[in-house]
Amino acid sequence: MQGLRNPEKRGVPSRTPQGRGMSVTQPFRYAQGREPVERQMVFDGKSGKLFCDCAIKSMMIKRLGFELLIGGCTLGIMEEPNRPDDPNILWKIFSSLKLTLALLIVLAIGSVFGTLIPQQESAMELAHKLSPGLARLFSSFQLFDLYHSMWFRFIIALLAANLIVCSINRFPASLRRFRGQPSPERPKLFANLAPQMAFALNRDLEEVSNNTSAYFRERYKRVRSATTAQGEHYLVGERGRCANFGVYLVHLSVLLILLGGLVGSIFGFEAFVNVPEGATVEKVRLRKTRAPRRLPFAVRCDKFSLDFYPNGTPKEYRSDLSFLVDGKVAHRGVLLVNHPITFKGITFYQASYGTIAGNMGRLRIASKNGVEDSSFEAQLGKTYDLPGGHAKFEVVDIRSNFMGMGPAVQVQVRAPSGRNPGIWLFQNQEKIRRRFPGIFEKFPQLNPAAFEPFVFSLEKIESRYYTGLQVSKDPGVFIVWTGFFMIVVGLFVTFFMSHRRIWIRISKSPQGVRVEVAGIASRNKVGFAKELDRFRDKLQDYLLEAPPSQAETA
Structure with missing residues (x-):
């Protein structure tokens, strides 16, 4: 068989130590000036099996320098030095590459579950479809909110500790190469x-x-x-020389990304709020627990506009927002879909919109005494005189859909006699009467003729838009972006330098x-x-x- 040529061809000396691999023909070098003598190996069935066995045994995983790229995180696994057993068993466990692989496999499997199983609010529909036992099992393992679960955070913390210990173990050797x-x-x-x-x-x-x-x-x-x-x-x-530290830059960037995600998960929040046009809010409702959370400022929706395509599909949502600190406008901005606004570290996204009842309603009042019917543009909270001036009434509430029976207003009558009934008036009064015969006569608070001799009716109510805002605070986002920038630099140094x-x-x-x-x-x-x-x-x-x-x- 043809022997191998000079392994140090083109001036790059071979650094392959004995035991990393075997060749069929192995040259033996003698003193300078002597020709190399080659020993031939007959590659028959028996010797071939022996050769393969020796080659496989010689490929020890601990002596291979390789880069493991999983989930966007590159961990440099370098050659472990041969040293006596470390008396600190905990340090030895955390410096083990087997622990790194095991943690990465667990994280990968967990991420698969987190991808396939709907998370947080989206998980409710799946939970109703599952059997009660399976739903309890998923809930006990926190699979409906996997990325915020304690066990997932614990695995990330173990991976970070393992990464730190491995880097500390190998950093002195890299530092010696750098200073050498x-x-x-x-x-x-x-x-x-x-x-x-x-x-x-x-x-x-x-x-x-x-x-x-x-x-x-x-x-x-x-x-x-x-x-x-x-x-x-x-x-x-x-x-x-700095290429010796490329892998440590990658390690540090991975730690920063993990730290940023942990900081955002612990100290950040996700919430939502509906702000009617012209209204001001100071509290939002947390998405996970539905608990209210006060903002360090107030948000006012000055205007909401909606554009449509010719086929009726919404084209653009636009919210003109003002941010108030101590009652004074500190910032104004236009909120669009995919164009969020950030104020004092809290980011607002345009998430939805809808209509609610406004502050005005048109009422018609008829009298059984032959008094001419009158119509009012009644405003919420204001008091109006009834025809004849014998009593007054006030609109105390306006609902866009009260008790599932459509738009309604509540009227409070104030009479000198002390008879002050509160009456709910429905816009779809005739439809309700046909659907529920006798309902108005049975319940006086729903009877439009409860205050004789007047009969109230609701013609329409004013509606107005509200803007649905998604509110998010993530104090770790800067740390995460820093980690991503560093990982790009670290990968460049590791692979191209x-x-x-x-x-x-x-x-x-x-x-x-x-x-x-x-x-x-x-x-x-x-x-x-x-x-x-x-x-x-x-x-x-x-x-x-x-x-x-x-x-x-x-």
Whole structure:
């Protein structure tokens, strides 16, 4: 079988330790200048099975560096150092990668339930369709409000603790790599260098060394140099040291996102309120518990307008809102669908609209004494004289749908005799009479002729719009957005940046001066090999274009 070629091809030394994998043909290296000798393995049935068994056993999960991407959260699982057993069993458990995988699996399963099962208000319809036992089971596990359940928050807290402990365990090694000063003198890197990574120049050694150092320092940071007793010059430079911390930036961003969600869940709220046109409210009703909650300011709906498409479908809801602090307007804004307004950390969304009874109603009063009928535009809360001036009446309540029988007003008669009946007048009086014969005579409070000799009737009531507002406060939203921004930066650093180090050796050769280039990268070895090729070509062109020294010219 054909043997493997030089694994350190193109100047990138192989760093695969023994045991990470096996090849069918394994070269044995001897001293420099000797040809490698290859040992052939006959791949028959028995030896093939043995080879596969050894290869599988050698692929230990703890020695693999990989990135686990689940649910948008990237956790860098790095190589665990071989160290004696930690006496702190709790710390050992929380630093376990198995715990990370188990928690992520539980969160993924919980998220599936939270996606498939309607949550909060939407869950009521499903709960009525389920059997009582199954509904109690779902409720006991808080599956109808899963993302606010205690067990879901507990799993998130465990994941955060696991992430923190894993990061603390591995951070010192990354810090050492960041602070470490690579030694310029690394002859082993050049022992099996690919031929194309070296070139010769017919120049002076010191001149080539100085020019190479100047070129190198312009393009790489922390360049260090050394000269051996044999007159060989070594240079080392590096880039992307911060790539060692990319995974920790991702970890921190995940923690911030979890923290922001937890802060919003605990200290935030979701509520709703209906504000009639022209009315002012200071309280909202919590969506989950229906309990009232006072706002630190008042909200007034100055105007509500509604536009329709030609087919009658609503086109746009618009609410002109004013926010009042201590009775004074502090802010005004136009609220539209998908264009919320935020005031003092509380966000208002246009959610719905509807109509309610206004403050005006048209009443007709007839008299059995032959007095001419009269009509009134009666306003809520005002007092009016009855025909003849013997009594007064007041409209004390207006309802758009009272007792399921349609629009109605309540009239309170005030007579000198002390007979002051309160009467409910319905707009659909004749329909109600046909549906419920004798209802008005049976119940005096519904009888329009209860105050003789007058007969009251309701012609219509004024209706007005109300705007339905969804009210939300989430103090953790800024933390979440910060975490999302950081996770993008962290993922970019983790996947597209690497810690790259380049070594250059300059030595005498029969052709004059020999320049060799080698390097090591923490990831993306293929891209780094191309970078080394470009660096070598540009360095060679730079040195060839540099003017020769005076000594060489002489």
